[in-house]
Structures are given as C-alpha cells and as structure tokens.
Amino acid sequence: MSGHGLLDGKTGIIFGALTESSIAWHIAEACDREGAAFALSNAPVARRLGNMDALAEKTGSPVIWADATSDDDLADLYETVEEEYGTIDFIVHSIGMGVNVRKDQPYEDLNYNWYQQTLDISAISLHRIVHHALESDALNDGGSILSLSYIGAQRIFSKYSEMGDAKALLESITRSFGYRLGKRDIRINAISQSPTKTTAGSGIEGFDAMYEFAEKVSPLGNASAESCADYAVTLLSDLTRMVTMQILYHDGGFSSMGISDEIVEAMKDSFADDADDEENDA
Numbered sequence: 001m002s003g004h005g006l007l008d009g010k011t012g013i014i015f016g017a018l019t020e021s022s023i024a025w026h027i028a029e030a031c032d033r034e035g036a037a038f039a040l041s042n043a044p045v046a047r048r049l050g051n052m053d054a055l056a057e058k059t060g061s062p063v064i065w066a067d068a069t070s071d072d073d074l075a076d077l078y079e080t081v082e083e084e085y086g087t088i089d090f091i092v093h094s095i096g097m098g099v100n101v102r103k104d105q106p107y108e109d110l111n112y113n114w115y116q117q118t119l120d121i122s123a124i125s126l127h128r129i130v131h132h133a134l135e136s137d138a139l140n141d142g143g144s145i146l147s148l149s150y151i152g153a154q155r156i157f158s159k160y161s162e163m164g165d166a167k168a169l170l171e172s173i174t175r176s177f178g179y180r181l182g183k184r185d186i187r188i189n190a191i192s193q194s195p196t197k198t199t200a201g202s203g204i205e206g207f208d209a210m211y212e213f214a215e216k217v218s219p220l221g222n223a224s225a226e227s228c229a230d231y232a233v234t235l236l237s238d239l240t241r242m243v244t245m246q247i248l249y250h251d252g253g254f255s256s257m258g259i260s261d262e263i264v265e266a267m268k269d270s271f272a273d274d275a276d277d278e279e280n281d282a
C-alpha cells in the first residue's frame, strides 16, 4: 500500500516490535509509510531475542531499550525522547506476556508471582508508560495513545487463562485514563485484534486452534498484522480525533458471530467420525 501522508509531521514512540511478525513491527512500518518519525522501544532482553535494530535502520528510528515494568527505565526513556523530538504526538503500547500461560500453569493453580508479572508486563505497563509521559510532559495536547487487546478480555477462551484478566485490566486502564486525558484532547484506545501468528501469540497453548476457529467463524477471516497496522494509523491520525476510551474490534467480524456454516460442517464431520469410531468399537 502506498502512503497517504496521514501522519505527516507527527512524532511518537512505538513499544513492542520484536521480530518481523510482531504487530508493532507492522505498525512501525505503516507509521513510517505515512510520514511519522518515531523512536522504538523494547525490553533490554529483546535485544538478544529479536531483531529490532534492523527495523530501526529501515525506518531511521532511534532505539531506546527500556523494561516497561521499570519506573526508572521509563523516566530515562522520556528524557531521551525529549532529546530526540522535544514532545511527541503518539504512543503505541504493543506489549504482552502471560508467564503462567508460557509455563503451562493452569488458571486454577496460578503461580501468583508469575500472575503479578503478567499483569505488570501486559497491563500495568500501559499505566506506567502514560504516567511517565505525563510526568515528563512528553505528550502534546491532541495526542493519541493506542494499545493492543484481545476479545479474551470479555469472553472466555479457555487456553488464554490469566491473559484474559490482564487484557480486562488493560482495557479498564484505557477507560480510566481516557476520562482524565480528555481535558487535553488526548485520546486513548485499544484495538482488539484477531489471533495473529507472532511470538506472543504462538506462546499460547492451543493457539493454532484459536486461530483456525476464528478464521472459520469470522466473515472476513482473521485480520492480519498488516491490516491491524493500517487501522492503527487511522487511530494515530487526526481523522479519529473524537474517538477515545474505545475497545475497537479489528477481527474480521468475529466479535459479532456465534457459529458459521464452516463450523457447523466441521462439527458434523466430527460427529460422523465419532459414530464411525463407536461402530468400529462395537
């Protein structure tokens, strides 16, 4: 897609680009295409695990390594942002990790230290990032803040476990800050995205089933990371200046569906297989 200059003259910071598959990676590429200048940030450990430096080179962006659960790191981060850009117009929070989920610890038996880490990394980090932006006066009036959520915040997807709680908190922080930021015309929204094949996504047991199920239920199919990035651009642009405190489904229609013909057919096939098995057993 060619750019439309939707973010011409805007500056920002994008958190969470790890690899080429990361949603934040695609958002950074789309912001670059639309004329924005931005810094990239990720946890120091991501330097070893990913290749964000390549993205920085491609988009001509400075990199600021910061653990989004650390107040000291975030305070330092905004000092560097100020040196680079003065003040900024947008923040993208694309950070998440479910520690119990990764370690296969079931919801009924959560390790509470890991649970706190999950909430800290995946939700409270949004609060910290906004708090430090305000404290350092980094964000311009009329700015836009965006994070990434998942429908597991509202409905139970059994394998999503503690991450459903983390996303519910993230969405609540979005509303709580939205009220307070409104007096400066700053908007804050979350995109609730389809299952997407990324490092965070594939860390969830049963992810392939969640992905295929959503693909078969959604009238438009699953939304890709590229299309998510295009949607993100609109939310960072002035075209959506009156949209705030919203959880915006970007999911090919999944959130409005119950069952689809494809799932009905798949269930019929599975009933037929069960009947065959029973006959063979008899």
Ligand SMILES: NC(=O)c1ccc[n+]([C@@H]2O[C@H](COP(=O)([O-])OP(=O)(O)OC[C@H]3O[C@@H](n4cnc5c(N)ncnc54)[C@H](O)[C@@H]3O)[C@@H](O)[C@H]2O)c1
Pocket: 015, 016, 017, 018, 019, 021, 022, 023, 024, 042, 043, 046, 066, 067, 068, 069, 093, 094, 095, 096, 097, 121, 148, 149, 150, 192, 193, 194, 195, 196, 197, 198, 199, 200, 201, 202
């Ligand atoms: N992949 C999906 O299916 C899907 C669906 C809906 C929403 N999301 C959300 O999209 C966002 C981005 O995830 P993704 O799928 O692109 O996966 P990803 O693994 O590429 O991105 C997650 C990022 O979080 C960063 N991170 C982890 N701990 C951090 C910390 N302490 N400080 C700073 N950064 C830290 C990681 O380094 C990584 O860059 C997450 O909020 C995720 O929950 C993902």
